[in-house]
Structure formats: structure tokens, C-alpha cells
Amino acid sequence: MSVKIASTNHPVHALVASRFSPYAFADREVTREDLVSLFEAARWAPSSYNEQPWSYIVATREDGKEYERLLSCLVDPNQAWAKAAPVLALGVARTRFVRNDKPNAAALHDLGAASAHLTFEASARGLAVHQMIGILPDRAREVYSIPDHSEALTGLAIGYAAEPANAPDPYRERDETPRQRKALTEFVFSGSYGKANTFA
């Protein structure tokens, strides 16, 4: 299992620091027990009005043709590396409330929270998740008959991270590059937008 620890400036939980999005996946299946717990973790994410607007369309390599169908909903450059992952999923947000069909302004936000929960549970189990915005939403809608009230936003590749050398070109280099982030002072503000909070 490959790891890539964040170079944090302040202490964070080990499972936050160790999470990363690999381009290389090992040839090792994910057990049913692990997989179901990943989605159980997503299930308990918070959401606006407890709407739980997220859903996932999931295929494992064992599903054969279903796996190929899901892979075909990713853009080609993502297929190149994601096809090594034993589990693929699409993250879908219901953008209208069930109870009144009005727009849910938090729908995409809450999908992001649910997928973060899923990813955290994955980290806790030695698994890694690589999310992508590079999917084909129109194709996904057609292939999976996604209703108008919902939209596929993300792809998720799930499995065991492998050493970067196993990633296809040109992704190997990305797996070998340390993770970079803005400084806290660039996004934690006080008093007005853009003004760094003194504690940051």
C-alpha cells in the first residue's frame, strides 16, 4: 500500500493527513464488508434538512459489463488510470427536494460531504479514493436513466493505492509529487473577505 502523507503546518488526525488521491491502484479486490461500510459512512453525513441528496451508482470489477459501462462514463484521460481500480462509482446529487421539487441549494455541497465521509472510512480501512470531475454527465444520464431531478457530478475510483511506478504515463509524476495547498491565511478570514484571520 502506497502512502503520501500531507506536510501539515498544524497537527491533524492521521486519517486526514494520510488521505490522498492515487493514480496507481493495486490489483487487489475490495471486500464486500469494506465496501458496504464505505457507503454506510456516507450515509451518516450531515445534510441540509436531512435531505440526504446523494446517491451512488457503483460497479466492481467482478460485475464485468457493469464495470465497463461505468468506466465508459468517465472521460478518456481518467479511464486510462481509473480502469485499474477494482471499484468505480458515480456520485449523483438530487438537486430538487423530494417533498416539494424546489431547488436544493445545498445538494452538491452535501454530496461533497457524503463522499468525504466515504473517503474517510476508506482511509480508515487502508483503502484510497480518487474522485474526478472528469465524467460524461449526459452519457451517465442516458446509460443509467438518471431522472431530471438529479445529476451525476463526480466519478470515484476506489481501491488500494499502489506505488507510483504502477500509474500509467503521464500520471506517475503526479503520484510522485508532494501534495500542495494554499496557506491558511489565504482562506481563513476575519472581518472581511480576503483578510487573514489572526489565528491562522
Added chain:
Amino acid sequence: MSVKIASTNHPVHALVASRFSPYAFADREVTREDLVSLFEAARWAPSSYNEQPWSYIVATREDGKEYERLLSCLVDPNQAWAKAAPVLALGVARTRFVRNDKPNAAALHDLGAASAHLTFEASARGLAVHQMIGILPDRAREVYSIPDHSEALTGLAIGYAAEPANAPDPYRERDETPRQRKALTEFVFSGSYGKANTFA
């Protein structure tokens, strides 16, 4: 510290199961060390193209007038309970890419992921976060001079959860009610949208 454990159907990490959104907060400050680590955890969330589109405007009770300004950006019903939290924040998403000003379809999603990271770190430190969609985005834009490329989407109340009896009416009952979620079969699909995956 009050806790409210999820009644999960499948095992999840203790920090996922114990996370909840309290309406009652204890009269206890959050240390600077804890606070900075919460935002450090948000910092390491994944994002589309590593854009990191999230930012937070933060005020602690010690900030006095700044705290009051932030509180005034929440809708009245949320002010009623959130004013007991020692730390308040607004979650802001930059909805256009820095590099080309084009819309970032993942902006709200990635704010959701960052806030989930923040919340996870809070759980690890015995703190709780209650997020709200019930804010006044136009007022927030005015008060904090939020540029057009960004929008305030969420409020966050951060602190130590207190016993439900400490929540103001009518929120006490919500704190006493067990957390409810859809079944996995209602949101984990295979083959077509709405068709439960057999592993779920």
C-alpha cells in the same frame, strides 16, 4: 460533552458514528490550537483541479463585535441556538476558477468536502460542528465584501456539545431525537438509477 451515536447497520469508524450536529453548546471556549487544526484539516481536502475553492470567515466570541456581525448573517431561527457556540463561521465557495474565471462545477461540492474534513477533525478533538444552510447570503456579501466570484453558502457553529436540556425551545427535542437516515438500498445503485446494488 454530549454525544449522540449513530445506529449504524454496518461498522464505521468511531469518529463517523459519533459526529452529530448539536443544537446545544456548552459555555466553553475553543482553544486556538484546536481551531487552527480544524482549518488545517479543511485545507487538506481534495478538490477538482486542486482549486481549493473554499474559504471561511470566522469569528470567536472573544472577537466581540465581529462575532455579532457574523451572527447577524444567520437567519433568526438559527441565531437562537447558534449564539451559544463559541465559534461561528461562514463557508464560502469561489464558484469561478482563479486561472480563467470560468464556472467551477465542483465549487460547492468541494466546500462540502472541506467542511466535512473540518468536522471530522472537530470530532477527533471532542468538538462538534453544526452546519446551516439558513444564512443570509446577500447580507454576508455586503458585510464582508464578498466578491462576485464567490458566495457564502453555509454557516458553521463550532464548540462543545452540551446536554439537550441546554438547547433553546423548540430545538431541545431535535437534540433528543435519534438520527435518522435512508437505507443503503435507497441510495447505492447498480445498473440503473434507483435500482439497489446487491451488496447494499
